[in-house]
Amino acid sequence: MRVAVVGAGPAGIRAVETLVAAGLRPAWIEESPDGGGRIAQRPPGAFRRDARALYGADAPRARALHATLDGLKPQLDWRPGTLVWNLDPRTRRLELIQAGRRGTLDYDRIILATGAMDRVVPLPGWTLPGVTTLGGAQVALKAQGVAVGARPVFIGTGPLLWLTALQYARAGAPPPLILDTTPLLTKRAGLPMLLHDPALALRGLGLRLALLRHAPIHEDVTPIAIEGAGHVQAIRWRDAAWREHVTACDAVAMGWGLKPETQLADLAEIPFAFDPIQRAHLPVRDAAGRSPVPGHYLAGDGARVAGAKVAEWTGARAALALLEDAGLPFDAGQAGWLEARLQGQARARAALERAFPYPARLAARLPDDTMLCRCEGVTAGQVRASAAPDLNRAKALTRLGMGRCQGRVCGLAGAEILAAQLGVPVARVGRLRGQMPVKPIPMDAL
Amino acid sequence: MRAADVLILGGGGAGTAAALFLARAGQRVILLERGLIGGQASGVNHGGVRQQGRTAAELPLAMRARALWGQMRALVGTDAEFDPCGHLRLARTPDGEAKLVAWAALAAGYGLKPRLMGGNAIRSAYPLGESVIAGSLLAEDGTANPRLLAPAFAAAARAAGAALLEDQSVAELHHDGARFRLRANGAPFAAPILLNTAGFWGGRIAESFGEPVPVVAIQPNMQVTEPLPHMLGPNLGVADGTLYLRQIARGNVIFGGGRGIAWADATRTRPAVAAGDATRALVMELLPWLRGAMIIRNWTGTDGEMPDGQPVLGPSLTRPGLFHAFGFSGHGFALGPAVGQVLAELVVQGRTDVDLAPFAINRFNQDGNGAISG
Amino acid sequence: MLTRLLDQDRPPITLTVDGQPIAARDGDTLLTAILAAGLGHVRTGEFGDGPRAGFCWMGACQDCWVRVGGQAMRACSTLATPGMAVTRR
Numbered sequence: 001m002r003v004a005v006v007g008a009g010p011a012g013i014r015a016v017e018t019l020v021a022a023g024l025r026p027a028w029i030e031e032s033p034d035g036g037g038r039i040a041q042r043p044p045g046a047f048r049r050d051a052r053a054l055y056g057a058d059a060p061r062a063r064a065l066h067a068t069l070d071g072l073k074p075q076l077d078w079r080p081g082t083l084v085w086n087l088d089p090r091t092r093r094l095e096l097i098q099a100g101r102r103g104t105l106d107y108d109r110i111i112l113a114t115g116a117m118d119r120v121v122p123l124p125g126w127t128l129p130g131v132t133t134l135g136g137a138q139v140a141l142k143a144q145g146v147a148v149g150a151r152p153v154f155i156g157t158g159p160l161l162w163l164t165a166l167q168y169a170r171a172g173a174p175p176p177l178i179l180d181t182t183p184l185l186t187k188r189a190g191l192p193m194l195l196h197d198p199a200l201a202l203r204g205l206g207l208r209l210a211l212l213r214h215a216p217i218h219e220d221v222t223p224i225a226i227e228g229a230g231h232v233q234a235i236r237w238r239d240a241a242w243r244e245h246v247t248a249c250d251a252v253a254m255g256w257g258l259k260p261e262t263q264l265a266d267l268a269e270i271p272f273a274f275d276p277i278q279r280a281h282l283p284v285r286d287a288a289g290r291s292p293v294p295g296h297y298l299a300g301d302g303a304r305v306a307g308a309k310v311a312e313w314t315g316a317r318a319a320l321a322l323l324e325d326a327g328l329p330f331d332a333g334q335a336g337w338l339e340a341r342l343q344g345q346a347r348a349r350a351a352l353e354r355a356f357p358y359p360a361r362l363a364a365r366l367p368d369d370t371m372l373c374r375c376e377g378v379t380a381g382q383v384r385a386s387a388a389p390d391l392n393r394a395k396a397l398t399r400l401g402m403g404r405c406q407g408r409v410c411g412l413a414g415a416e417i418l419a420a421q422l423g424v425p426v427a428r429v430g431r432l433r434g435q436m437p438v439k440p441i442p443m444d445a446l
Numbered sequence: 447m448r449a450a451d452v453l454i455l456g457g458g459g460a461g462t463a464a465a466l467f468l469a470r471a472g473q474r475v476i477l478l479e480r481g482l483i484g485g486q487a488s489g490v491n492h493g494g495v496r497q498q499g500r501t502a503a504e505l506p507l508a509m510r511a512r513a514l515w516g517q518m519r520a521l522v523g524t525d526a527e528f529d530p531c532g533h534l535r536l537a538r539t540p541d542g543e544a545k546l547v548a549w550a551a552l553a554a555g556y557g558l559k560p561r562l563m564g565g566n567a568i569r570s571a572y573p574l575g576e577s578v579i580a581g582s583l584l585a586e587d588g589t590a591n592p593r594l595l596a597p598a599f600a601a602a603a604r605a606a607g608a609a610l611l612e613d614q615s616v617a618e619l620h621h622d623g624a625r626f627r628l629r630a631n632g633a634p635f636a637a638p639i640l641l642n643t644a645g646f647w648g649g650r651i652a653e654s655f656g657e658p659v660p661v662v663a664i665q666p667n668m669q670v671t672e673p674l675p676h677m678l679g680p681n682l683g684v685a686d687g688t689l690y691l692r693q694i695a696r697g698n699v700i701f702g703g704g705r706g707i708a709w710a711d712a713t714r715t716r717p718a719v720a721a722g723d724a725t726r727a728l729v730m731e732l733l734p735w736l737r738g739a740m741i742i743r744n745w746t747g748t749d750g751e752m753p754d755g756q757p758v759l760g761p762s763l764t765r766p767g768l769f770h771a772f773g774f775s776g777h778g779f780a781l782g783p784a785v786g787q788v789l790a791e792l793v794v795q796g797r798t799d800v801d802l803a804p805f806a807i808n809r810f811n812q813d814g815n816g817a818i819s820g
Numbered sequence: 821m822l823t824r825l826l827d828q829d830r831p832p833i834t835l836t837v838d839g840q841p842i843a844a845r846d847g848d849t850l851l852t853a854i855l856a857a858g859l860g861h862v863r864t865g866e867f868g869d870g871p872r873a874g875f876c877w878m879g880a881c882q883d884c885w886v887r888v889g890g891q892a893m894r895a896c897s898t899l900a901t902p903g904m905a906v907t908r909r
């Protein structure tokens with residue numbers, strides 16, 4: 001039996017650990033030069049900071065993940081720096097590209113642990129140099145030791161907003177202020193977290209308190225525009241009292257939580273369903289991580305955003321399901337333990353999502369002349385004017401999502417704009433799908 | 447019971463165009479589409495609007511279509527990005543060159559004047575590789591955006607009073623002696639006239655009325671690059687049909703060749719890697735400047751192909767009131783507006799100027815092997 | 821502007837961008853090297869909106885493509901190496 005695992009973040013690491021412990025030798029494909037995902041992303045070799053300096057409070061988790069990862073590599077077919085650009089669930093074949101060279105990998109069973117990226121809302125001026133995602137600002141600092149700006153403004157919502165801003169403040173690039181689009185009152189919806197995941201809740205509160213020493217946090221803000229000539233120079237915004245401000249800055253890092261990278265799940269023909277809590281269409285899977293497509297399993301943030309701890313659990317659980325389905329011995333007790341933990345986490349995550357919601361109204365009200373699709377230069381107004389009844393029709397008519405990123409960046413905001421235009425719930429306008437190649441590949445790749 | 451003068455099955459370019467022309471002629475029209483208007487072959491093809499290379503049988507239809515494309519804005523309020531950029535047909539072999547010459551002779555009889563060029567001339571005029579030995583440019587041909595055609599006709603048809611319904615599952619199609627009857631999503635519909643513009647699946651409808659034809663499902667395998675600096679003006683084809691390519695105004699190069707994969711009665715499709723590889727190799731041979739370009743997407747859809755590459759177009763020979771227009775064999779996009787117009791003429795006037803004999807539904811022998819008659 | 825802040829004591833390397841030499845460090849990605857050298861952008865938007873300098877830093881947004889010796893590469897996922905010749909579009 002040939003088993004493939006795509007992704008070497010927390011979910012992939014625990015999945016592979018489980019498979020190898022059962023005596024399997026999977027093919028493990030990771031697009032980055034090394035594993036660790038984002039939370040435990042390793043800088044290139046020349047960097048010297050230790051785990052504490054790199055990962056802060058996440059250092060113990062990161063060290064443990066790295067130790068497991070490095071121990072696993074020699075025991076299997078480890079394929080770093082390799083992109084899976086197509087998946088055919090019928091022939092059970094992966095199309096790969098690594099350093100410009102193509103290859104294929106055939107499998108019998110596969111676990112997709114493809115991770116997530118930032119969820120963003122376009123703003124006027126968001127294509128200016130100096131604008132990044134919150135995740136991007138973190139990668140810059142963690143993996144490259146650089147700050148996206150000397151005077152960066154952080155805008156968005158959620159614990160990642162506070163964490164990134166605090167990391168920058170402590171590193172020596174303090175933000176002049178932090179802009180959170182969620183009102184304080186809405187955050188009370190997060191109180192159940194204290195019950196279901198007190199450690200995480202307290203950590204979040206701790207982040208916020210620590211951040212206050214460095215910079216003011218404004219809540220319930222409405223961003224207006226990012227301004228500058230050729231580079232970010234300021235951000236214009238309204239505070240909760242609707243007063244307008246202009247804050248000078250040389251970078252803006254934005255993010256409202258994360259969204260799963262689901263393109264391979266699409267190519268695997270896994271059905272999707274709308275999740276009202278994450279306000280997104282997500283690939284369907286059971287509690288163990290089995291998708292409706294036999295032999296295809298999903299784990300980690302690539303199936304549903306739930307953080308690194310949950311990713312490790314879902315990775316292990318999916319591997320156990322794979323072993324069970326293959327008729328191999330598996331630890332049913334561990335499977336039960338994991339599922340109980342995952343059930344508890346579900347309530348914590350729901351509270352988190354409600355406390356820090358995606359600003360759907362902000363997205364829906366984007367001015368007509370704002371660039372919505374960065375790849376194709378499509379404006380919000382063009383999407384509204386298309387009179388398309390759903391997102392895929394809007395794509396056909398306006399080219400929204402037809403560019404290099406296949407709608408990864410603009411798709412969610414595009415859905416909100418269209419839904420608001422049509423006066424329907426956002427679930428009804430559908431979603432953009434991954435198509436092969438899931439990322440651009442050169443015409444002449446052999 | 448929803449009654450109409452004309453029921454149309456299939457919302458591609460031909461069906462939506464027929465709906466428009468019929469509605470403007472005062473007919474009560476209801477069009478039923480199984481999925482989304484323009485969602486199959488009409489929407490996923492290459493987007494060529496060409497007369498060059500067509501058979502004598504198709505030329506009158508193609509010329510009528512070309513005239514309509516030139517009036518598209520007046521007709522439906524948008525030009526669907528029609529661009530008369532010319533069609534450049536290339537030959538890589540002496541056989542291919544012979545085809546170009548033969549077509550030029552044929553075309554002269556229709557008043558079309560393609561410009562034949564030898565290898566040196568064509569390679570100095572266009573950024574082409576050494577293997578191109580000849581070419582033929584028909585300047586008035588062009589391209590359009592396939593995703594915009596059927597939606598544009600549909601919008602105009604609706605404005606003219608036609609009803610076009612999507613996501614319709616059609617069942618119980620039959621004739622009760624007076625009218626065609628069917629159920630769509632359970633609701634009953636009836637009309638004395640039925641237009642079969644159902645693409646590949648039009649063969650099923652024909653069979654249900656006792657006139658089976660050997661139509662097969664094909665999937666034109668399409669690819670597109672990132673936006674690139676402008677290098678190529680005309681729509682490009684190869685004499686042996688292995689590649690069609692165009693660079694759109696935004697700079698992306700769209701091209702196709704070979705076949706994708708289909709299942710579920712060809713309603714589900716996906717592009718094929720091997721076919722894509724073969725086509726990419728040909729692209730790099732013919733247009734070396736595309737060597738390092740990035741491919742950002744592949745797609746395909748289902749079209750219907752007839753053994754002789756010509757559609758079934760014209761009246762049913764078993765059921766009066768039924769008219770067929772399907773099986774356009776990968777080159778129906780450009781013809782859509784003209785096909786719709788011809789169907790409307792057949793319904794309203796009982797005749798059309800276009801010679802439909804080459805498209806007769808009974809031109810295949812009894813066992814469906816597709817021998818060409820006449 | 822992109823600011824070198826931590827862990828910058830790494831061997832210096834030189835590469836060229838559009839023919840112009842820039843000073844970088846071993847371990848920099850091209851995105852870091854180009855922006856930290858003050859060049860401002862890694863590409864120009866095709867539809868008239870001006871310079872782009874990446875966005876997600878993790879290979880998802882596809883907004884940082886540059887060319888190295890005729891090959892297209894994402895600046896955020898490509899390590900700078902000595903003598904690399906980068907061209908921007």
